[in-house]
Amino acid sequence: MDHEHNCWQCGSADAGSLFCRYCNSLQAPIPDYYAFFGLPRTLSVDTDELQNRFYSMSRLLHPDRFTRRSEQERRYSLEASSILNDAYRVLRDPIRRAEYVLKEAGYEIGEQRSKDVPPELLEEVFELNMALDELRMGDDGVLPQLDEMRRRFLEMLAAIDAALETKFQRHDTRPDDGGKAEVLEEIKSALHRRRYIRNLVNEVDRQLSSRNA
Ligand SMILES: [Zn+2]
Known part of the structure; x- marks a missing residue:
C-alpha cells in the first residue's frame, strides 16, 4: 500500500x-x-x-x-x-484481525447475522434447546447430555480455528486479483459459524450457572 x-x-x-x-x-x-x-x-x-x-x-x-x-x-x-x-x-488476535480485513474489504459482518442458524447446525441447536427447556423445568437428568454437547461445541470451535489458520495461509499466498475474494467468503462464513457456536457455549454456561445460583 x-x-x-x-x-x-x-x-x-x-x-x-x-x-x-x-x-x-x-x-x-x-x-x-x-x-x-x-x-x-x-x-x-x-x-x-x-x-x-x-x-x-x-x-x-x-x-x-x-x-x-x-x-x-x-x-x-x-x-x-x-x-x-x-x-x-x-x-x-486472529479472529479480530480477520474481521478487520473483511470489514475493510467491504464485507458485511454485522452482529445480527449471528441470529441465523447455520444450516448444518440446525439439528444440534434443536437438541440443545430441548435439553435447556428440560433443565429449566428442573430435570437434572439432562446434565450429562448438556456436558456432552458443550464438549462437542468446543471441539467444533477448535476445528474451525484450525481450518481458519489454513484459510489464512491460502488467502495470503494468492495474488490480490487471483481468488482472494473467494477465500474471504469462506473465512466470513467460518467466522459466522464460529460466533454462533461460541454463543451456544455461552448460553449453556449461563443456564448452568443460573441453575447453581
Ligand atoms: Zn518534513
Missing part, C-alpha cells in the same frame, strides 16, 4: 509514514492498521514481530517526547497513540 505524501512541516515529498525522514516531524497518522504498523496485509501475522513494533512505536509516540513540540505534533501523537493501541489489540 502506498502512503507517499508531502511533509506538512517541510513540504518534502516521500516524507515517510511516522516521522518525516527529512525534518523528523511527526506526520498525520495513517488510520489503516496494517499500513500504520508497516505490515503487509496478510491474515497470518508474526505476533512476535508485531509486539516488537508495538513496543518500539509506543516509545516513539510517548507523550513525554512531544511536550516541547508543536501543537500539531502533540495532536498527531495523541491520535497516533490511540490508533496504535486499537491496531495492536485487533491485529494480535
Whole structure:
C-alpha cells in the first residue's frame, strides 16, 4: 500500500509514514492498521514481530517526547497513540484481525447475522434447546447430555480455528486479483459459524450457572 505524501512541516515529498525522514516531524497518522504498523496485509501475522513494533512505536509516540513540540505534533501523537493501541489489540488476535480485513474489504459482518442458524447446525441447536427447556423445568437428568454437547461445541470451535489458520495461509499466498475474494467468503462464513457456536457455549454456561445460583 502506498502512503507517499508531502511533509506538512517541510513540504518534502516521500516524507515517510511516522516521522518525516527529512525534518523528523511527526506526520498525520495513517488510520489503516496494517499500513500504520508497516505490515503487509496478510491474515497470518508474526505476533512476535508485531509486539516488537508495538513496543518500539509506543516509545516513539510517548507523550513525554512531544511536550516541547508543536501543537500539531502533540495532536498527531495523541491520535497516533490511540490508533496504535486499537491496531495492536485487533491485529494480535486472529479472529479480530480477520474481521478487520473483511470489514475493510467491504464485507458485511454485522452482529445480527449471528441470529441465523447455520444450516448444518440446525439439528444440534434443536437438541440443545430441548435439553435447556428440560433443565429449566428442573430435570437434572439432562446434565450429562448438556456436558456432552458443550464438549462437542468446543471441539467444533477448535476445528474451525484450525481450518481458519489454513484459510489464512491460502488467502495470503494468492495474488490480490487471483481468488482472494473467494477465500474471504469462506473465512466470513467460518467466522459466522464460529460466533454462533461460541454463543451456544455461552448460553449453556449461563443456564448452568443460573441453575447453581
Ligand atoms: Zn518534513
